[in-house]
Amino acid sequence: MPAPTWDGAAPWGGRPERFRPSPTAVLLAPVVVSAIVQVPAAIAIAVWMRLPLSVEVLSVGLALAGPLALLAARRAPGPTVAAVTALALADLLLPPDVGPPYVALAFAIILAVARGALGWAVVSVVTGWVAAIVLAASLGPTWHPLRIAATTALLAACFGIGTFVRVRRERARAYRADLAQRRRTAEEQERMRIARELHDVIGHALSQINVQASVGLHLMDRDPDQARSALEHVKTTSKTALEEVRTVLGVIRSEGVDDAAAPLAPQAELADLPVLVAGVAAPGFEAELVDRLDSAPPRAVQFAAYRIAQEALTNVVRHAGASRAVVVVERLGDDLLLTVDDDGRGVQGEIEGGGILGMRERAALLGGTVAVERSPRGGTRVTARLPWGAGA
Structure with a gap:
């Protein structure tokens, strides 16, 4: 049986290993991207619209708090999506009624769904979005239905992306488990094959050696010629067994290296x-x-x-x-x-x-x-x- 390869090639006809970013990169990427999108835009809008200093500080703080909250998404994806939803709601209701998209919420939803916190994500986002619509109608100008529909569609798309990521991860996990099981099965079959070959060769040889040695000892004094014949048989049997064991070990060592290097001893x-x-x-x-x-x-x-x-x-x-x-x-x-x-x-x-x-x-x-x-x-x-x- 060919030896499995672990150098990136596809073992047993499977898929090759793909590049996988480090866990740190996976954790920091959403934080950096959302911060780059939200914080400079919040500062620019505050300066452009000449907002009061307190409102400006609060706006920039909310823009920064969302990305920082994503640092907890790996250990606590449910509470993280709830916290980011609350920050996004506050940012949405804070005047003026214009600002950069709260990208941190999109990442929070995707990460929560991908990590199995779907219930947290649904309850938090639905509650937050309904509260935003109701509070916006009560506290400020009414939002255009197109804006509500577009935002709802974007939120739903985030759930779809998160579901896709989760399914992909589950399939990858199942594939790795299947690959490990196939490897263990192949190793077990190989061990059984080696044990079977060595058992047949060594067991038969030792049994014959034991019988012929007993005959030789029994006839040593009464019939030296027969005893000599028995000892010659012991010698022949042990030599043959040694050659067969060497053949088996040679085949094992040569497997997966080069078929041409395998010993050419004839099979029985x-x-x-x-x-x-x-x-x-x-x-x-x-x-x-x-x-x-x-x-x-x-x-x-x-x-x-x-x-x-x-x-x-x-x-x-x-x-x-x-x-x-x-x-x-x-x-x-x-x-x-x-x-x-x-x-x-x-x-x-x-x-x-x-x-x-x-x-x-x-x-x-x-x-x-x-x-x-x-x-x-x-x-x-x-x-x-x-x-x-x-x-x-």
Whole structure:
């Protein structure tokens, strides 16, 4: 499996990472923009209309207070939009009836809705706007209906922008969560694959080494030649296991780097079954291979079948207490059928271990199945059905 990339490229075909401004910039931008729009305009209007000093100071103070209130929008977006609405209402009712747009209110609404304080924003803005219309009609000249409609539309647009921002943020959050979950799933699958490969290789080798070493110790004095043969088998098995472990580790190291750098060690296939079956034979235990195939399936199917047979024979040697095992490979319709029977203790309700789980996983990866049941020989039967053309 290709290693995920985290350098801005789109992993697993996803979207590339986009530039994201710092939280400080996001916080200060509305403050700076609204202050630049409101404060100089308030000063200019006060000077141009020759307002009293008290009114001028109050007008500039309201123009500055709104942007400064936005500094609390990150931690308290609801109270912030309420406070800015009150400041905007005061600025709107303060004479003269002309002035710059209160941009801080637009930012307060957008930030509140985007951060989930929709209720605060609706109650504050609706209350403030209704109060502005009523107070303006009572205290000063009546506003033109077009002005009321345009201002209402602008306020509604701010709510729409805030909703859009919130939806975008929620989608981005969901995308990041999905990406993290896919990464964890890929890592878990990779760990399971590595564990399965190492279990099959090391488990089988150690089981064979244990059996042959026991035979060698038992026959050391009575039959030195047979003991020597057992020790040679231990040497061969350990050498083969070491090569397979190196192959697995080499493939792991080379993944995501360069396919051409991967080790070119051949994978086990059905042609290796005779050596596998002969290798588990020992005094008091014999194994037989019945090969009924006229042709070979794709390499992926052969490799899975070999590993399943290897694990099944390992379980027979380690747990069954059997004297005989028979491995049968044949084609049944569109499936490769692999059967391993023994005459040992049989299935007695034990909890399935990692070996059987690994066999099922190998078969499932190709769309096949593995069944473990009572054998007609009295022991256990492992039956693997693998789609003949899988992995082609």
